Amino acid sequence: TYSVISPYRDCSDIYSIALCPNNHDVHIYKKDGTKWTKIHELKEHNGQVTGIDWAPESNRIVTCGTDRNAYVWSLKGEVWKPTLVILRINRAARCVSWSPKENKFAVGSGSRLISICYFEQENDWWVCKHIKKPIRSTVLSLDWHPNNVLLAAGSCDFKCRVFSAYIKEVEEKPGPTVWGSKMPFGEVLFESGPSGVSGGAGEGAGGGWVHGVCFSHSGNRLAWTSHDSTVAIAEGGKTSTLSSETLPLLCVSFITENSLVAAGHDCYPVLFVYDGTKGSVTFGGKLDVPKQTSQRGISARERFQNLDRRATSSETTEQGLESLHKNSISQISVLEGGKSKCSTFCTTGMDGGMVTWDVKSLESALKGLKIV
Amino acid sequence: MSKNNDSNQFRKVDVDEYDENKFVDDEDNGESQVGPDEAEVDSLIRQGNLMEALQAVLKNPPINTKNQNDRAEALMLKVLSAFKSSDIEKAVQSLDKNGVDLLMKYIYKGFEKPSENSSATLLQWHEKALSAGGVGSIVRVLTARKTV
Numbered sequence: 001t002y003s004v005i006s007p008y009r010d011c012s013d014i015y016s017i018a019l020c021p022n023n024h025d026v027h028i029y030k031k032d033g034t035k036w037t038k039i040h041e042l043k044e045h046n047g048q049v050t051g052i053d054w055a056p057e058s059n060r061i062v063t064c065g066t067d068r069n070a071y072v073w074s075l076k077g078e079v080w081k082p083t084l085v086i087l088r089i090n091r092a093a094r095c096v097s098w099s100p101k102e103n104k105f106a107v108g109s110g111s112r113l114i115s116i117c118y119f120e121q122e123n124d125w126w127v128c129k130h131i132k133k134p135i136r137s138t139v140l141s142l143d144w145h146p147n148n149v150l151l152a153a154g155s156c157d158f159k160c161r162v163f164s165a166y167i168k169e170v171e172e173k174p175g176p177t178v179w180g181s182k183m184p185f186g187e188v189l190f191e192s193g194p195s196g197v198s199g200g201a202g203e204g205a206g207g208g209w210v211h212g213v214c215f216s217h218s219g220n221r222l223a224w225t226s227h228d229s230t231v232a233i234a235e236g237g238k239t240s241t242l243s244s245e246t247l248p249l250l251c252v253s254f255i256t257e258n259s260l261v262a263a264g265h266d267c268y269p270v271l272f273v274y275d276g277t278k279g280s281v282t283f284g285g286k287l288d289v290p291k292q293t294s295q296r297g298i299s300a301r302e303r304f305q306n307l308d309r310r311a312t313s314s315e316t317t318e319q320g321l322e323s324l325h326k327n328s329i330s331q332i333s334v335l336e337g338g339k340s341k342c343s344t345f346c347t348t349g350m351d352g353g354m355v356t357w358d359v360k361s362l363e364s365a366l367k368g369l370k371i372v
Numbered sequence: 373m374s375k376n377n378d379s380n381q382f383r384k385v386d387v388d389e390y391d392e393n394k395f396v397d398d399e400d401n402g403e404s405q406v407g408p409d410e411a412e413v414d415s416l417i418r419q420g421n422l423m424e425a426l427q428a429v430l431k432n433p434p435i436n437t438k439n440q441n442d443r444a445e446a447l448m449l450k451v452l453s454a455f456k457s458s459d460i461e462k463a464v465q466s467l468d469k470n471g472v473d474l475l476m477k478y479i480y481k482g483f484e485k486p487s488e489n490s491s492a493t494l495l496q497w498h499e500k501a502l503s504a505g506g507v508g509s510i511v512r513v514l515t516a517r518k519t520v
Contacts, residue, residue, distance in 0.1 A: 112393070136395055157395070158517075208515040228515040229508035243469050245506025 005348045006061070007333050008054040015335075018042075018061055020049035021352070026063055026073075028080075044071050044082045051096035051107070058102045064093035070107055070117065072126060085126040087115040097142045099151075103170045106151055108139030114153055116165045116185075131163050131186045141212050141251075145219040149174040149183055152222050154210030160224040160232070162190035178220050178236055190234060192224070212252040212262070212332075217340035221274070223260050225249035231262060233274050233281055242281035246270060251332045255342035255359065258372045259284065263329035263347055267321055269357065273372060285369050287362055288323045327351035397517070407434040407444045417454050425451045426463055430474050435518040441481070448478045453493045464500040472505040473512050480513050 005019040015031040016039075026042040026049055047067030054061045061080070064070040068089050071082040087093060091110030098105045107115040107128075112135045117128040137156035144151055151165045164183035166174060175181075179189040192210075208227025215222055221235045227248045232241040249264035258276070263269040271284030327350040335356065337343035346356045363369055388394060408429045416425035429451045434440035455463060467475060479501060482494045501509065 207517070208511075227511075229511040243473060243505075243508060243512065245508040247507055248511060 005331060005333065005346075005354065006052040006054040007335055007346060008056060009335070016054075017354075018052050018054050019348075019354075020052060020063075022048065024048060024065070024067075026052060026061070040080055042073055042080050042082070045069065047092065050092065050094050053096050053098045053105065055098040055102040060098075060102070062096050062098060062105045064096040064107050064109075066092035068093060068109075070096060070105075070115075072105075083126065085117050085128065087117070087128055088130070089113065089115060091138075094138060094140060095142050097144060099144045099148045099165070100146055101148045101171075104148070104165065104167060106142050106144070106153075106165060108142050108153060108155075110138045112137055112139070112155075112157075114139055114142070114151070114163070114165075116151075116167065118167050118170050120169070129167065129185060131165065133186070134188065134191075135161075140209060141224075143213045143215050145177070145179070145215050146217070147174050147177060147219060150177065150179055150189065150215075150219070152213040152215055152224075154213040154224050156209040158207040158209065158226070160190075160192040160210045160213055160222070160234075161188055162222065163188055190222070192232065192234070192239065208248065211248065211250045211264070214253050214260070214339070216254045216257050217338060218257060221254070221257070221276075223252050223254065223274075225252045225262055225264070231260065231272050231281055233260075235276060238279055240274070240279045240281050242272065242283065244270075244283065250328060250330050251347075253332045253334055253342075253345065254339040255334065255337075255345065256371060257340060261287065261332055261342075261345060261357075263325075263332055265328045266323075267325040267328060267349065267351075268323040269329065269332065269347055271369065271371070284371075285366060287357065287366070287369075288325075289366055324355050325349040325351055325353055406432060407440045408432055408447060410443070410447055413447055413451060417451060422451070422455055422459070423463060423466060425454070426466075427471075430467070430471055433474055433477075441519075445478060445481050445485075449482055449487070449490055449493070452482075452497055453490070457496055460496055461500050464497070464504050467504070469505070472501055473509050476501050476505060476509045476513050477516065477519065480510075481519070 005017055008016045016028055018026050018028050020026050024045045027038050028040040029036040030039045045065040045067050047065045049063050049065045051064040059075060061073040070085040070087055073080045073082050087107055089109045089111040093107050093109045095108040096105055104116055104118045114131040115128040117126050120127045135155055139153050139155050141154040149164055149166045151163050154160050162179050164185055164187040166183050166185050174183055210224050210226050213224045221233055223233045225231050229244045229246060229248050230241050231244055232239055247265035249262040252260055252262040255261050258274050260272040261269050268286055268288035270286055273282050273284040329347045329349040331348045333346050334342045335344040335346055343359050344356060346354055348354045363371055408431050413425050413428045416428055429448050434444050479494050479498050482490055
């Protein structure tokens with residue numbers, strides 16, 4: 001199974017991906033026509049690699065792992081050379097993300113904090129600052145705002161927050177955004193409420209671990225998915241939530257300013273549509289519709305077998321899942337078009353598979369699917 | 373062979389209790405939800421106005437308060453049992469998303485303490501609630517931090 005993956009497209013339009021096959025290493029594969037060939041093996045971590053991010057402009061890879069370390073890898077000739085980054089954490093690192101300008105990266109960990117790392121020229125060394133308050137449990141997911149300062153973080157303490165990760169050593173003071181204008185390091189500009197549910201029986205949906213977070217391309221909207229099978233979007237002080245009928249979604253990404261693709265334990269990606277004026281999130285459709293296999297007749301013996309095994313004598317003998325992915329999808333990555341006009345994205349799952357999805361083909365293949 | 377004569381009492385200490393970083397749940401004791409109006413629901417049942425009774429019993433769910441919860445649960449069971457099997461589907465469809473989620477919570481609460489014939493009724497309601505709310509509604513029962 002692949003635990004993490006990071007796609008990369010270089011100037012000559014050749015695709016590479018860096019992935020971790022659930023061990024201590026990172027493998028880099030290059031696409032040759034339709035074939036993928038392994039070209040590098042990055043061995044340095046002493047524990048499972050939990051996060052990989054490939055910075056396209058500077059061509060550096062950052063990895064983090066359960067060994068509580070992060071490494072920044074640079075290509076020297078034909079070899080990737082690691083530089084250790086001390087994160088000063090005492091639990092496993094869980095996720096890592098380069099900032100848009102690639103001069104910082106953030107690492108979420110089980111130490112209930114986020115390490116913001118930047119390069120100190122004078123000492124020729126990566127240093128880090130911690131964002132601690134008010135995080136009370138493991139940080140599961142991170143996404144940077146396009147202004148290179150704000151960072152969204154999803155945590156096991158059931159909250160999605162927007163922090164300022166402003167580092168005066170590497171950047172100018174940022175201008176105001178819809179999230180606020182005062183952004184000292186560590187400031188919390190947004191925190192999801194105990195019940196993101198708008199109205200309703202007021203039962204105070206307790207929420208669940210926040211698995212995936214994603215800023216829209218403009219940075220004005222923030223979406224997150226929780227373990228209680230909800231999807232929420234915050235914009236301008238207002239949060240809209242949808243209680244989904246699916247199993248919990250583990251990852252989410254904007255593909256236009258109004259559309260989200262999310263996937264998780266149901267093993268297929270789904271579309272959600274956000275209406276800013278109405279403040280509503282609606283289910284847009286399942287994106288993996290398997291071809292209907294013709295229903296053949298079912299023998300009496302099979303009927304009894306089904307009754308015995310699955311308490312139902314129905315005709316569909318689903319020996320396995322009908323979706324492309326055979327296990328939970330853990331990651332969605334936009335490949336082409338960015339988050340404003342995504343044309344291709346890929347999903348990776350715990351089945352070790354990577355599936356590339358073409359938005360145009362989906363729109364034409366699935367009746368009634370409209371990506372707005 | 374040497375014998376370990378040292379005290380093993382340390383094994384009985386719950387070290388997590390002394391962890392200063394221990395996660396303490398946000399105690400929201402300010403919940404003034406006292407539960408559905410029993411009198412109102414009872415009269416609606418007697419009048420045969422079951423759809424209204426269902427709406428009424430779903431109002432003001434008592435969150436996290438022990439004795440209120442049991443009363444509300446008993447009341448809910450009364451309403452659910454009063455329905456004819458053929459009317460259950462329509463009743464579920466009259467509920468909004470939050471209503472379906474709340475109904476699911478009550479159904480599972482009812483499963484915890486089965487009484488005479490309660491499980492049969494609850495299973496019928498469960499089937500209809502499941503088709504309305506999907507497995508997501510069950511996930512929300514499992515992950516809810518504030519239970520009815």
